Amino acid sequence: MNSKPASKLVSLAVFIILSVFAVFCLAPFFFLLLSSLRPGVEMIRNGISLHIDFKALNFANYRLLIDGKDGIYPIWYFNSLAITALHTLVSLFFTSMVGYALAVYDFKGKKLIFTIVLVVMMIPVEILILPLYKLAIGIHLIDTYLGVILPFVVAPTSIFFFRQYAATLPRELIDAGRIDGCSEFRIFFQIMVPLMLPAFGAMGILQAMFSWNGFVWPLIVLRSNEMLTLPIGLQSLITPYGNNYDLLFPGAVMSVIPILLVFIMNQKAFISGLTVGGVKG
Template sequence: MVTDKKRNLAAKILIFIILSIFSIFCVAPFFFLLVSSFKPGSEMIRNGISLNPHFELWNLNNYKLLYTARDGIYLYWYRNSLIITLLYTVLSLFFTSMVGYGLAVYDFKGKRLIFIIVLIVMMVPVEILILPLYKLSISLKLIDKYLGAILPSLVSPFAVFFFRQYAVGLPKDFIDAGRIDGCSEIGIYFRIMMPLMKPAFGAMTILQAMTSWNSFVWPLIVLRSDNMLTLPIGLQALITPYGNNYDLLLAGAVMSVVPIVILFLFNQKSFISGLTIGGVKG
């Protein structure tokens, strides 16, 4: 008995050490980014990557530069990313959840075929679709507009699959009870089933928001003017063969992480619950 306790304690200590090492490797890059953002960009060029804080060099000039450099262009990038991410996340959750719910709950002709198509589209590389989507965007006059960056990837096959897998495990008795009470199918979904899918919504809110916030290739193609660029494209534009503006780049990179961190902190319970529960249902 004592031996088993010692083995369990040793295993827990070993797991703790391993996870601590992985945590350090994950946190170290962001710590370097955060520390460097308070120091002059010349320090990055002079000393390279350094985790030494050098508190005597700290100042807020880099963050002030975000509001003044190139007539405050960074703020336009930030605004564009926020608008696109907000619209994309809300609309994507609305449509993908309804599609996933429909595939899980209702029986209709072609249901299996549609689900197979969803699985096939998940395996198709995005690069293959860029050219036809670009031509379609030109035809619909969506170039250099928010909708042009949002619509092509609005209904994510992964999100449809996730919601479908989660909805399969929901109790159908609630649906029958709603129908007996005279509730419409739309009413059953919004009033009864959607609250039950809250963990799934929590998980997909973070994943879809991160997907949109970090999106680079497609916005780079459809967004043309400087004032319409998103943060990933704008920050990438600061890196040139003729010199990099590390003062603006480092501070801008730190600020770009803030919305996702806030979103996760307020939604982490639903995120973890949605991934763990949704992963075993169906």
């Protein structure tokens, strides 16, 4: 008889605890948004303050961000969007096929390839910077989109993830597709990919975040101001002689939007992928 009130109290306690954690997690973004609506001089004078003067809040910094500084911020934004979109799509395309092949097919050298994938996962990226830079110079990829995308497009972590996920897929569907005369590519794209949507959703978020937040490698490869990505461009606003808060804060707020949209869009992939194409026993 007392189980229902007890469960309600437990649910209420969990809700309160999670709400407190949510407030602490969202507080930095709240202050970032407020700072982007205030003059940069006020930020320098008062710092982060709980006192909010709503009369001083305006969108002048956003107009200055788009129209000022020779209109370079929209170019940085477009560069980051293009690189992130290309990197994510190409990476998901190739790594999903490689992971699927390692999980489903038996061929000579399969264990060796998988071992190499695991070994590369353990190698720090910093060790690869110098040879990759020499390779980028040799094939003329300096200051190009491809120079940023190609070296890390086939991520071993993504291959390992897809391999582990594809290993759990029902083999009966593959056999049924072969009996119906489907090619291996058709089986993968029309039968297995819908079942792998949760994996695509998860790795899509991770790969997009990796590419969008990339700093070290784009900083090395990109040279001209018009080719810079958003993280590098925002970093250029921080100088030893002073920080341009009027542009830095609204630029940081705008940089959060694409990753937030990617996460929201991939939520549907998680749900639909769990309900498509199962085997009924």
